[in-house]
Ligand code: NAD
């Protein structure tokens with residue numbers, strides 16, 4: 001099966017590439033490299049022994065999409081391309097809606113032209129906003145988003161639902177990721193954010209390596225067991241395998257229409273638990289200070305992971321220890337290159 005992966009040169013995309021290639025699928029990457037480098041694709045080749053097909057192009061560029069579909073005729077699309085920084089989206093809402101929403105519309109238009117009806121979409125637990133109950137199941141209310149990034153994911157899901165309702169052949173699986181962390185066990189691919197990281201795990205990695213002095217823990221007075229924020233962290237290789245499971249599910253009966261599926265472990269981990277786990281896995285100290293709560297943050301968020309098991313036959317398998325040790329191996333590799 002030929003699969004177009006938009007955003008395939010990025011953090012999650014490169015891990016999906018490895019899993020797809022190792023399963024014998026033929027992925028075609030379309031990425032404008034706004035947050036990625038071709039080096040990552042060369043390292044995917046080092047891991048898999050196969051060179052990924054790569055097209056440099058933007059999903060908002062209809063002509064580039066047409067050329068990609070003409071040349072490769074993909075039977076499914078993994079749609080990962082998008083801008084993803086919550087804070088930046090508040091400052092640049094138009095850029096976020098243009099890139100994420102308009103880009104998706106262009107992609108759907110091209111899929112329709114080329115008779116391609118299967119899409120796996122990178123959605124996010126952020127579509128649930130501040131959940132009323134935990135764990136969060138897929139039928140929980142969505143749309144209470146608090147920033148343009150989250151709203152762009154919510155709007156895209158709505159567009160995909162409408163598209164699936166109008167096209168009887170359409171198969172759409174929106175994967176609502178919880179908190180992807182870690183790296184491939186080879187240590188050759190991972191997340192390497194530009195500038196100061198926003199997310200917890202890359203920040204901890206840089207404190208452990210000594211390139212940042214200390215972690216600010218945003219609030220220790222939440223209604224959680226130790227007062228710090230609780231999230232559902234999942235290993236990026238598990239996440240990538242979830243994409244493969246979604247593609248395989250589309251070959252099975254009753255896959256038509258729109259399906260939302262949580263990808264998480266179902267376990268909530270606090271910031272302090274994560275700091276301790278990282279210290280144990282890396283053997284490095286992670287000094288921290290308690291800082292005020294970060295505006296917009298919620299206390300707790302973790303998945304009800306049962307639907308992923310029932311519908312996709314997927315469940316997260318990696319431990320917190322391997323999330324940390326694989327992230328640490330990648331951090332050391334990433335810093336050795338600079
Ligand atoms: P990433 O930034 O590493 O990867 C996104 C890729 O898309 C990058 O390679 C970038 O160059 C490319 N891209 C962006 N805009 C493009 C455009 N207009 N045309 C072509 N390529 C474009 O991010 P990631 O962490 O790998 O995330 C992948 C997807 O998963 C994103 O849609 C993101 O919103 C979503 N997601 C990520 C997380 C997370 O914590 N990493 C959580 C939930 C959802």
Ligand code: UDP
Pocket residue numbers: 179198199200201203215216217218219228229230231271294297
């Ligand atoms: N967090 C923190 N310090 C940081 C970054 C994050 O204490 O430098 C906390 C944040 O308040 C939240 C958790 O870590 O409770 C996960 O934050 P992240 O931004 O990684 O994910 P999200 O909040 O988007 O789920």
